[in-house]
Amino acid sequence: MGQKINPLGFRLGTTQSHHSLWFAQPKNYSEGLQEDKKIRDCIKNYVQKNMRLSSGVEGIARIEIQKRIDLIQVIIYMGFPKVLIEDRPRKLEELQTNVQKELNCMNRKLNIAITRIGNPYGHPNILAEFIAGQLKNRVSFRKAMKKAIELTEQADTKGIQIQIAGRIDGKEIARVEWIREGRVPLQTIGAKIEYCSYRVRTIYGVLGIKIWIFIDEE
């Protein structure tokens, strides 16, 4: 078996849509890209920082950015939008001012909206955060994977594959473990597959979690 291509990039033209919608001349393309990265990092750090207080899994599935000439529209798809919706106006505005300070551009308005996803555990990013939390608490990895799969069964997906790599259970020799439920046709371009690769930092080192979820076939 050779190397596998990232299934999101493989399907970009067909079943996968872009998360950033904007146009830039080749001269300004790199600036736009860097702005995008700053926005995403800022949002993720803010949510992680404030998550400590409320506990639970704050799942950001994806962040969509649309840029027009005078307006930047950011849509955050969240599974459990507790942190940002509890004290409704305050946290959102704080986030907005944070991001604007990062971006340093006052000539464009920034608009942040939050959308809740139905079936949060059907999305790999949220699932990966869940597994990461479990692994940090030194739950046995097989139990963590099985629990995650149970959650996905409720969320109505046709197939899921989870892979964990690194110093599993804190052992000295790193290895790769994976399990699969249902079917995950990675070679079929018409199959809608959501993928996520997530890094967990444990006291023994870094573990890599990869999750493929097969949602639908066209």
Added chain:
Amino acid sequence: MAVSSISPTLFPSSTIPNPSSPKPRLTFLSTSSPLSFNPLKLPTHSLKLSQFTTKTFAAPEDLQKIPEVGASEVPTASSVTIEADKAAPKQKIQIKLRSYWVPLIEDSCKQILDAARTTNAKMMGPVPSPTKKRIYCVLKSPHVYKDARFHFEIRTHQCLIDILYPTAQTIDSLMQLDLPAGVDVEVKL
């Protein structure tokens, strides 16, 4: 710059007096894009259009808020000249749409055409120009393994719309238009 922007047919008149001037622009563009493979395939007529267009289409909200005062990004000179020259016969608006996604550009074309049609302005329909492809080739591996590479490409789709004899009404309705986010609009008078 202003003289050449008025005449609609740029290409024959500008090449004859200075044949060497397009070339430095060509090389400039090719070196600015780090790994693109087809600097020479860029069609020259689109190059010249990008040289001479200095005005960008301002978003409708911006122009409504700041009608006469010049803002940093919005060249309000264009709005002033539109109102001033509306009665001139040889005046026409050239709109150039650019995007990475085909359905978005088709949508925007339709919106602009509808807006112009409802105000009864004569127009030359959407003319799609050839798609420009910028191909980037990167090494797959973080170290060594020079033969394993990855090709990415960015496709830019272009569409031209001409509006002849624009009235103040058409211009108003065009300013009102809210085009989707991934489309870049350039308006030239």
